[in-house]
Amino acid sequence: MSRSAQTLDPVTVEVVRNKLDGIANEMELTLLKSSFSPIVKEGLDASASLFTLQGETLAQAIAIPIHLATLIPCVARFLNEFPIEKMREGDIYCMNDPYLGGTHLPDIAVVMPVFARGRPIAFAATMTHHQDVGGMAPGSVPTNATEIFQEGIRLPPLKLRDGEVFNDTLLKILRRNVRIPETFEGDLMAQVAACTVGVRRLSALANTYGDNHLTAIFSELLDRSETMTRDALRAIPQGTYRAVDFLDNDGIDLDRRIRIEVAVTVGDGAMTVDFTGSSPQVRGPFNVVPSGSLAASCFALRAITDPRITTNGGCFRPITLKLPEGSIVNPREPAPVNSRTATIKRITGTILAAFAEAVPDRVPADNAGELLALSFGGARPDGTRYVIGELVASGAGASRDKDGVDVIETDATNCMNLPAEALELDAPIRVNRAMLRRDSGGAGAHRGGLGILREYEILHGEVRFTHRGERHYIAPKGSAGGHDGAMARTVIYRRGGGEEVIPSKLVTTLHAGDRVVFETAGGGGHGDPARRTGEQLRADLADGKISREGAASYGVTPSPEAT
């Protein structure tokens, strides 16, 4: 028990903890409800947090792990730019520049100080992925960007509101720099509304418990999570654990794999992640600023420690990152960063793979960790335009006790797929097949999860097609003798004949009659395939998870009556 706890009532501390979680959740709900754009409402790409005056996370509500910890560098930057003693009630700050603490330009941070008795006591903070912040391509995530200036408007830490007065100059500039100003402003004001909810409820809490008492409780809560996290880390054998994995390419230099190397050192209740050996920064937009590696590290730590630990800044205290300057994980300006999600996913997987050496029973084989991003833009027969985006998952890794789950979101992301009927109702594209990709799961005593196979056919006109894949060249690894999962593969079958295998990333034009067949990667297997039982293999065959040929990986040729 920490020192401050001796003077604090443990019941009040726990009541306040529950309320802080409730406040963060209410902020998040407000954010999701009052936002305009589908990416927030359906993609849930937004988060809400409370911070201490020292810039540590008090409570946070997130729907996707990639938002874990991403606001920390923003709050630090605001604290630097706007001294606490000059903050006024009603002030609101905003920023998005990745090189000053942001993540990528569509993510705008909005932060508001909470006052009690005329003094700031905490911050309410939100981050929302905006639909468009300008730049060279609609949606502000151009896969062919080679510098950040092409990715949208950059906001340094600025006052969005000074006391009760909104910064009109800033709003006017913003409106002229984004493609859909109404949606942009609606989403920004949803962030203001969510912060206002946080401010109102936290001030009320300060009234009930007294602000000094409350801030003492804040420290206690952070200390508690730190204690619990360090405790959990001490349960992991001391040592340095290493892992290497790769991204396919950066969309520009197609033949160059991008190396992610981590050395995770665990000892004395602390954890250091050293990225030395990782690829230098790349020309394409797959660079990731430090907050992304922090999110990946926090996710990994959270996943391997006690899930009952309250997530707050205390959990992050034991983490140290070593991010070589000029590398993929700490790029120099003006390197582009918009597609960093794929990189954060791979970093998360690599850190987990390193932990697998330390706690092999807890960490599964590699998830495929491929979130295939597709976009189709064209016209309907009646002349109206459409743009359809889709994110397609891959197979999960098998673990000591379970097969990997087929086609499921893993690690840092978590989004839904697009139903065939939704796609076809909206655009002249037909889905001919959507099925489990047989034999794609890595063989093992426990089998890796399968990827998916989808076949699309263009029915009308010309379609601008973007394909951002992963795992086309590097397979998800099996573990403990399990085999690797199958690599991803996408082929365009042109109407007049002719096949084009997509090199992981591609922007091209499709025409009516063209078909595209996507196959996402499978998860790694776990354990020697020879240990998979005959009963399990018969079930796999009967349920279509493996073929007769696939059964060969298990060193068996099932007899005909087995099916």
Next chain:
Amino acid sequence: MSGDLRIGVDIGGTFTDVVVRRPGSPTRIMKIPTTRSDPSLAVLEALQRMQSEWGLAPDEVARFVHGTTVATNAVLERKGAKVGVIATEGFRDVLEIGRQMRHQMYQLALDPETPTFLAPGRMRHEVPERISATGEVLKALDEAAVADAADALVAAGARAIAVVFLFSFLDDRHERRAREIILTRHPDVFVSLSSEVDPAFREYERTVVTAFDAYVKPVVDRYLANLDSGLLGASVSAPLQVMQSRGGISGSWTARLRPVRLFLSGPAAGVIGAKMAAETAGVRDLITVDVGGTSCDIALIEDGTPALRSEGLIDGYPVRVGMVDVNSIGSGGGSIAWIDVAGGLRVGPQSAGSEPGPACYGRGGMEATVTDASVVLGYLDPDYFAGGKLKLRPELAHDAVARIAGRLNLTVEQAALGIHRILNAQMAEGIRLVSIRQGHDPRRFTLLPLGGGGALHACALAEELGITRVLVPRHPGVLSAAGLLAAPIEHESSTALPRRAEDFDLGEVKHTLHGLDQRCSALMNDEKVERGAVSVRYFADVCYAGQGYHLEVPFEPDAADPFGALTAAFYAAHDRTYGHAPQAPIRLVNLRTVHTAVGLEKLQEDDWFPAAREALIRRARILLPEQQAPVEAAVYDRAALKAGDPFDGPAIVEQNDTTTLVTPGWRGRADTHGNLVLERTSN
């Protein structure tokens, strides 16, 4: 019809509740242990006891309404039928692939998110056929393939077959033909068509709900058929009626045809019962809170109308069928208090449930639960718990809480108060989120505890939420059974009609609604409801063009400008639900008809006749938050409370199905219908 008895029977996990009404006579209540192996046995036993104990003959029954958990239990216990799925070629795996999202965000070794247990790969076949997104037949149905698939599935043991073809909600001929083929070859197999169960787009959700329908159909069919014949055998000639998840009842014959609509039968009855009880007190905006052993169920009723949702969860899987919007949070009376490794006091989500239950049950539970804290604090009379049916052992409660207290350097009383404060804070945050998610500020609602456990926490929860009125109905423990008798007969039918704003065609819409009306009318006809007793309402699911989620709004085809009104209604609903409503083009998704026949009689709670004895039973010493020493609280006998006589907290009101704690700052009184109304007197 020879009699005028109305009977509501609600089967819960532990007790089967029976409520019997006769116009002009007091309501009678009976609680019988649930017979899990065959729940209908308890129902038939109730009929016998009605006759032997009260002299009420089965042939006097005019109405028999049932709330059943048989469909839900079939899923929870995995005791449904063996199911086969027949799908469009290329789409056999839809059920297993799902929507790819996970619910356990930080779990490393994931569990499947989809209900593959309904039909693993070997039980799913596909057949050549294809309807386009505009409803044209692209590929004719391969009838031989259907026959082969059906034969193979039946040979593999399928008792029920779900047929799910792409875009069948636009043209259902292939699905209907498939059913003909299946039934011709296998007349005993149950068939569920996706175009009948859930005619709406998104193939995964439609497949899941259709497969669940098939899964429970043989079970529900057998159960309701048995009950039906059991009732007939017992000389009950009134038709058996069943509560559906939306809060309306239907004849058992209809329920057997679409059993997937029964998953929330019990909770829906509770919500309708709460609505009815509140209306006797003139309250139309309420939040109901059912604090059970492991969870707390929350529902919201606005202006007398229970909030509905168009899709819910059964055992964690999405089922797209209309239901009362009941939300569960993982805190309840059995929630266990524990100390984390950093020395913090935590409550839940682990629960002692009913086995072994709280330490004070004396069934071997060693850990301190919320109920144990209630005993330590003096809120629960150990001799009068559950009407005296279960004798509590306060010394065990004390010991369990003392173990927690010792590790925190607190007194036993401080620890017990702490457990209550933490639980109340958790539940209040949960209730707040549920109401905000539905677009409401909880402060303007009345809090209504439902079931046995809520009334102890009601004042504290209300205070946390800024609610100033609490209503404890006369029989919160049997509100569900009472709700059965108050519910309307309801038949609902819907269909997809995806149209952009510029393609709206009133003639087409009216024609579609007419078709839906005919289906509902036929069902009402089957139940012998007179046409004049039926009110018809229309609804449309509408979204903004390009949006993926929709809202249900009322639609009046005979208004002066039906589409203008629809658009305005959608904007208003969007504003209420999401906080804004741009004047952008809208899109029609589904049309729905709801036919309602409000109960043939007007149901009224009986007037309140308090027992002729002193209401004040005794004075107890209880512990309250923010009070250093125990305080003296008056303990009242609910049955003897005279209408209108006010009393102030601290007080305890006892009755055999619940205990109400009235804290300082609250004033209670019974109203003329016997509801216990608590109002905040100070801030």
